[in-house]
Amino acid sequence: MDDVVIERIKRIVGPENVSTATADIEAYKYVSGPGSDYLHGRPEVAVLPRSTEQVAEIVKLANEANTPITPRGGGTGVWGNNIARYGGIMLDMSLMDKIIQIDEDNMVVVAEGGCSVYRIMYELDKRGLAFPASPLYTSAVHIGSGVSTNMNGCHISRFGRLGDNLTGLDVVLPTGEVVTFGSGAYKNGYGYWTRYVGGPDLMGLFVNAGGTMGVVTKVAVRVKPKPAATKILAYGWRRDQAEPLAKALYWMQRDYVYDILLLNSWNFYMAAKLGKVELPEHIHFVACVSVDGDDEEDLAHHVKKFVQQCIAYGGEDLGDLGTHAMGAPGYKVWVSVSPWMQRTQGTYFYNPLLKFPEVYNTWEQSCRDWGFWNGEHIPAWFSFHDRNTMDPYPLLGISYPEDKEEMERIWQFLQDFNTRITKLGCTQYLIGDTLPPIVAENLGSLYSLMMRVKRFMDPKNIMNPTKIFGGREE
Amino acid sequence: MSPARVYGLERVKDKVTRCIACTECYGRGPLIPYADSIDSVPSWICPILDQFKFITYSARSQQALARKVAYGHVTPDESFKKVFYSCTTCGICDTICPRPLLDTVRAMREQIKMEYPGLYPEAMSERGKNIKVKHNFFGAQEKVRNRWSHGMELETKADILYFAGCYASYRQPKTAQAVIKLLRAAGLKVAILGGEEWCCGQPAGLAGDWTLEEEMARHNVERIKESGAKRVIFSCPECYRAFTVDYPHVVGTLPFATSHVVEVYEELIRERKLRVTREVRESVTYHDPCSLIRQHLGRRRDVYKQPRFVIQSIPGISFREMDLHGRFAYCCGSGGGVTREVYPKEAGWFAKVRARQAAEKAGIVVTACPRCEESLAQGARESGVSLEVRDISRLLEEATGP
Numbered sequence: 001m002d003d004v005v006i007e008r009i010k011r012i013v014g015p016e017n018v019s020t021a022t023a024d025i026e027a028y029k030y031v032s033g034p035g036s037d038y039l040h041g042r043p044e045v046a047v048l049p050r051s052t053e054q055v056a057e058i059v060k061l062a063n064e065a066n067t068p069i070t071p072r073g074g075g076t077g078v079w080g081n082n083i084a085r086y087g088g089i090m091l092d093m094s095l096m097d098k099i100i101q102i103d104e105d106n107m108v109v110v111a112e113g114g115c116s117v118y119r120i121m122y123e124l125d126k127r128g129l130a131f132p133a134s135p136l137y138t139s140a141v142h143i144g145s146g147v148s149t150n151m152n153g154c155h156i157s158r159f160g161r162l163g164d165n166l167t168g169l170d171v172v173l174p175t176g177e178v179v180t181f182g183s184g185a186y187k188n189g190y191g192y193w194t195r196y197v198g199g200p201d202l203m204g205l206f207v208n209a210g211g212t213m214g215v216v217t218k219v220a221v222r223v224k225p226k227p228a229a230t231k232i233l234a235y236g237w238r239r240d241q242a243e244p245l246a247k248a249l250y251w252m253q254r255d256y257v258y259d260i261l262l263l264n265s266w267n268f269y270m271a272a273k274l275g276k277v278e279l280p281e282h283i284h285f286v287a288c289v290s291v292d293g294d295d296e297e298d299l300a301h302h303v304k305k306f307v308q309q310c311i312a313y314g315g316e317d318l319g320d321l322g323t324h325a326m327g328a329p330g331y332k333v334w335v336s337v338s339p340w341m342q343r344t345q346g347t348y349f350y351n352p353l354l355k356f357p358e359v360y361n362t363w364e365q366s367c368r369d370w371g372f373w374n375g376e377h378i379p380a381w382f383s384f385h386d387r388n389t390m391d392p393y394p395l396l397g398i399s400y401p402e403d404k405e406e407m408e409r410i411w412q413f414l415q416d417f418n419t420r421i422t423k424l425g426c427t428q429y430l431i432g433d434t435l436p437p438i439v440a441e442n443l444g445s446l447y448s449l450m451m452r453v454k455r456f457m458d459p460k461n462i463m464n465p466t467k468i469f470g471g472r473e474e
Numbered sequence: 475m476s477p478a479r480v481y482g483l484e485r486v487k488d489k490v491t492r493c494i495a496c497t498e499c500y501g502r503g504p505l506i507p508y509a510d511s512i513d514s515v516p517s518w519i520c521p522i523l524d525q526f527k528f529i530t531y532s533a534r535s536q537q538a539l540a541r542k543v544a545y546g547h548v549t550p551d552e553s554f555k556k557v558f559y560s561c562t563t564c565g566i567c568d569t570i571c572p573r574p575l576l577d578t579v580r581a582m583r584e585q586i587k588m589e590y591p592g593l594y595p596e597a598m599s600e601r602g603k604n605i606k607v608k609h610n611f612f613g614a615q616e617k618v619r620n621r622w623s624h625g626m627e628l629e630t631k632a633d634i635l636y637f638a639g640c641y642a643s644y645r646q647p648k649t650a651q652a653v654i655k656l657l658r659a660a661g662l663k664v665a666i667l668g669g670e671e672w673c674c675g676q677p678a679g680l681a682g683d684w685t686l687e688e689e690m691a692r693h694n695v696e697r698i699k700e701s702g703a704k705r706v707i708f709s710c711p712e713c714y715r716a717f718t719v720d721y722p723h724v725v726g727t728l729p730f731a732t733s734h735v736v737e738v739y740e741e742l743i744r745e746r747k748l749r750v751t752r753e754v755r756e757s758v759t760y761h762d763p764c765s766l767i768r769q770h771l772g773r774r775r776d777v778y779k780q781p782r783f784v785i786q787s788i789p790g791i792s793f794r795e796m797d798l799h800g801r802f803a804y805c806c807g808s809g810g811g812v813t814r815e816v817y818p819k820e821a822g823w824f825a826k827v828r829a830r831q832a833a834e835k836a837g838i839v840v841t842a843c844p845r846c847e848e849s850l851a852q853g854a855r856e857s858g859v860s861l862e863v864r865d866i867s868r869l870l871e872e873a874t875g876p
Binding site: 019027028074076094095119120122125 | 504
């Protein structure tokens with residue numbers, strides 16, 4: 001990148017917020033999953049903007065210089081959303097971290113795009129409120145990147161994913177223009193209280209878009225009342241009970257059970273070996289469920305119904321095992337799993353809930369075909385449930401990320417598995433050059449429309465060109 | 475006996491590939507997002523990440539950078555030096571992550587010392603010479619090391635030995651004198667090594683010059699053995715940590731017990747051997763020295779309840795915690811005598827932040843570390859806050875005086 005461009009960036013955000021130092025560049029090559037082990041990309045400059053205006057200026061400059069720009073959130077993504085595959089500017093949004101407003105009258109929280117979702121959750125919790133889609137990751141997760149990935153997490157069974165709860169966005173478009181979406185767009189209006197305004201709903205252009213359509217600098221989200229009473233339960237099923245399990249999960253959804261986190265026994269493999277948890281040998285699936293009630297009596301009613309459903313479909317009570325998995329999102333979860341967890345690489349996708357048995361069979365068969373169905377690779381299944389949709393994140397443990405041959409095999413395996421489930425009819429979480437071509441091909445005219453919209457909005461294809469739209473010309 | 479220590483990145487070569495990249499170490503929010511959880515700490519943060527902002531300064535990136543160097547993917551330059559030497563090694567990352575993150579920083583510094591001497595900080599070379607030749611951190615004359623004890627008629631052999639360390643010996647003699655007075659007031663017979671006490675070597679070891687710390691370890695342990703002491707007491711947490719965590723790798727299991735003075739004070743007050751009778755009408759907060767709370771002492775050895783017990787046993791004290799305290803305490807910036815030497819301006823930034831945090835809560839910040847005391851005093855001066863910094867032994871001395 002031209003030194004003149006870097007100097008101009010320094011003038012926009014201040015020299016202390018711009019770096020081309022080797023260590024910084026190396027650090028920004030790295031993302032959560034081993035995506036950075038497969039996918040190579042090296043930003044030329046790392047930048048920390050502090051305002052929407054600064055982001056807009058940088059994006060305009062990137063257009064002028066025809067330089068790719070990669071917005072970066074918490075870096076928890078595993079599919080390389082935030083890898084600068086074509087160099088250019090790495091835009092770390094971490095300093096745009098303010099909670100702008102908790103509007104209790106309208107039950108909406110408004111925050112800058114780089115604000116930690118955990119911080120928002122904490123502040124809401126103090127006020128007796130709850131975030132609709134609470135991630136099970138860490139405090140590093142940004143609300144803006146949550147929009148770009150349509151974040152899931154606890155509570156989505158009842159309230160849907162983050163994208164379903166948005167009431168407003170401020171976005172810097174790939175041309176540098178700043179646009180407010182939702183009711184916040186009205187001059188002298190009531191603020192960010194509703195998503196829908198006159199005309200088509202354009203907010204979805206930025207949901208699940210992997211930072212390709214713009215930089216999300218402000219987010220408004222509907223919030224919920226904090227449940228008065230909560231209980232976490234865990235029930236187990238054998239491997240040959242995938243069908244009754246799917247039916248049990250279906251009925252849990254119909255009864256508005258709050259959260260479901262489905263795990264297979266591989267998740268507990270190392271913890272059990274280390275004596276940290278006890279899982280009966282015949283149990284293969286573990287459904288951890290958080291049940292809510294308006295009061296203790298209401299809670300007891302829901303718990304009773306849940307237990308009846310589990311028993312009716314052959315589930316076994318696993319006591320307090322669920323608290324290990326979803327008791328306290330974040331710290332306690334990671335502390336309890338980290339000693340035995342390794343680096344992982346998985347894939348996100350969606351499948352209809354009742355198709356779970358065949359999808360899971362495909363996961364197991366793929367792992368077996370590639371020799372990964374074993375304790376060395378820990379082929380764990382991890383899925384949230386968004387009403388009729390299962391959001392799985394099956395993954396493999398990676399013991400030796402420096403073993404290039406092994407890493408290449410895992411990469412090839414995931415391509416194969418993604419091809420198989422796409423053929424089954426599952427939909428992918430994101431698309432782009434990290435996934436097999438069939439994923440985009442299967443979208444047919446929809447993908448073609450996406451391409452046209454992208455060209456219209458980002459004529460120079462500078463905005464995270466690696467995602468969705470297959471890179472850019474060298 | 476603890477296993478012999480392997481030098482440099484070879485020691486952590488496997489471990490640095492084990493970061494699960496959960497990203498918690500650079501999250502800018504609470505560990506647990508619920509206000510009623512005991513683990514909810516709304517604004518904890520790694521100090522270097524707080525100052526420099528780029529994720530490069532997070533523990534995860536340190537692991538990633540160390541991995542790249544360990545496996546030959548990159549050759550470190552000055553920017554790596556800044557990442558690894560501006561780190562105060564406060565260990566807050568180790569508090570939230572079960573991986574031995576801190577050891578990676580030490581291993582990387584050792585690697586720099588061995589393989590990339592051009593990057594080894596000049597300031598630490600100078601301090602290393604002081605330690606090697608004059609056996610103290612400051613390069614002061616050895617013969618004046620025990621000047622603080624003149625007139626106190628201390629023993630050279632006793633069951634209990636007080637290891638004053640370089641700071642109390644040369645810069646804060648009143649702290650060393652207060653320790654002796656308190657221990658004696660409780661009826662304990664205390665010996666010192668006098669001129670035979672050498673620097674613990676921790677600043678050298680922490681900077682990457684592990685062989686120098688080994689040399690100091692062998693000497694100090696041998697002299698203490700000769701004194702016949704069964705328990706060695708420290709007022710400097712760095713010395714305490716060096717003996718407790720590092721020395722067993724050099725000399726095997728120590729033939730004596732080790733304690734920080736606040737642990738001893740707590741025992742003596744509980745056993746009513748030390749009478750805390752004089753009122754001290756002050757508003758006080760406490761700064762946890764990193765080496766007492768999260769430096770691989772072992773969870774059961776972390777020393778954060780004892781100083782609070784000691785302070786709160788003083789009549790008249792109004793005690794208030796800082797928001798970031800205990801295992802989430804913000805570092806004073808000293809960095810075990812490394813950061814403050816290598817990057818004094820940046821270290822001063824941490825000190826100012828911490829001094830402001832303390833001044834929000836009280837008029838006096840008490841600590842149990844001479845380096846923290848010095849850093850915080852500088853931080854208070856430079857940030858212009860009204861804050862007095864006091865060592866815990868001197869505060870206790872005031873409360874137990876005749």
